Amino acid sequence: MSIVPIDRRTRKRLATRQAISDAAARLFDAHGFDRVTVDEIAEAADVGRMTVFNHFPRKEDMFFDLDDAAREQVRAVLRQSDPEIGPIETLRLFAHQVVAEQRDYVRFFDASPRFMQTIAESETLKARARAIRDELAAVVQEGLAERAGQDRSDADAQLAANLLLATWGVAFVQAYQTFERNRDEAEAQRILLALIDQGSIGIKAAMAGSPYA
Known part of the structure; x- marks a missing residue:
């Protein structure tokens, strides 16, 4: 190509x-x-x-400067994925792919703990982080509904999207905390993927019978 x-x-x-x-x-x-x-x-x-x-x-967009790229990649993977693979599994596999490719937003550096501390110290950044989470949930909800041929306001798509974002949120927080303790990027990424894998099992069970499982 x-x-x-x-x-x-x-x-x-x-x-x-x-x-x-x-x-x-x-x-x-x-x-x-x-x-x-x-x-x-x-x-x-x-x-x-x-x-x-x-x-x-x-100004906060300069702090979260990788947000746009990550959001567009999530949108693309839902649109272009194998229709034989369920969307929850598609996103689980996507997590493994971006770690294997060492994309910037799943990397952990010496500055990573300071990054999290800076967010914790700023009400503006905390508010923007919540907004980014909601924006990404909307992207996932729309992508799930589109793949299933449902209206973007479909309640099951909204539930699945928010369960996915909750899982990924916990996974990233735990991965950052792991890196802060031992400065081991490989271990932090292992924790990230293990929690995404574990959460995906629960989401698939919760969405059983829907087109999103």
Whole structure:
């Protein structure tokens, strides 16, 4: 399969976005999220204030800069998956795939505990984290319903989506806590996948008889 090259304009846009994200991350780490202004981020990235907002509508979006990519990948995997495999199993397998591929949002670094601490210290970030969770649940609900040929407001799809997000939420928190204790990324990822596997068994049982099991 041929790879479509990225044009120069797109490369420049992505490079600017990454420069803003990197500058924001350095400032957040040094001073804390709430003490850093958008103007300071713009200056550190050597761009204008409006350029920052063109790439990140909210300051907190710079902190959760991997959210968009992760959400789009979840949407894509539900749309493109094997129809012979149930959607809950599809997402369980997707978790194993992204860990095997070491995608950024399932990596654990020395800065990971500080990342979680920064969220805990900021009401703005905690609120945004809850909103991201709800947005992702909506993406999963829509993807599940679409695959099953149901209306996106289907109650079973909503239940399955929220059970999945609860499972993944617990798995990530436990994985972060494991990494904080021993700084062992492989062990943190093992805990992450073990809890997703365990939770998926329960969700399949809960959704038995529905098109989502």
